[in-house]
Amino acid sequence: MDPVWEAVATALATKAAHAAVEGGRSAWAALVRLVRDRFAGEPAAERVWEAAVADPDDAGSVASLARVLADAERESPEFGAELRSLWQRSAAGAPAEAAVVNRIVGDAERAVQARDIHGGVTFGDTVDRPRER
Numbered sequence: 001m002d003p004v005w006e007a008v009a010t011a012l013a014t015k016a017a018h019a020a021v022e023g024g025r026s027a028w029a030a031l032v033r034l035v036r037d038r039f040a041g042e043p044a045a046e047r048v049w050e051a052a053v054a055d056p057d058d059a060g061s062v063a064s065l066a067r068v069l070a071d072a073e074r075e076s077p078e079f080g081a082e083l084r085s086l087w088q089r090s091a092a093g094a095p096a097e098a099a100v101v102n103r104i105v106g107d108a109e110r111a112v113q114a115r116d117i118h119g120g121v122t123f124g125d126t127v128d129r130p131r132e133r
Helices: 003-022 027-039 043-054 059-075 077-093
Strands: none
Touching: 003 027, 003 043, 003 059, 003 077, 027 043, 027 059, 027 077, 043 059, 059 077
16 A cells, blocks of 8 residues: 555544634645545445544554545545645645654653643652752
């Protein structure tokens, strides 16, 4: 399978709710609308879409969405071309400097994912303890 479908499926599953809130003002919203319109009237595809959007952390649901997208492209090259075009526009629309990347390999006792923090970050109890120097 084309790796782009896995990326598109993951992004769609995680950003679908946000795109719906934006109400069509972005390439993301157009991408979500394109996929929802394509799947309309296809109960199996609609179930796959809904499962992936409901739980974007479920790798199985997202993989199923990627397969359904790949199948849809094979059935309709026009759909595939439009989806890929919107995918490029949506990826280009996200400013790189605003990105937050957090990759943890192995066990992590404590982790924070954030972009801009103004002030402190505290884990555990908040009792003031003398600082070790």
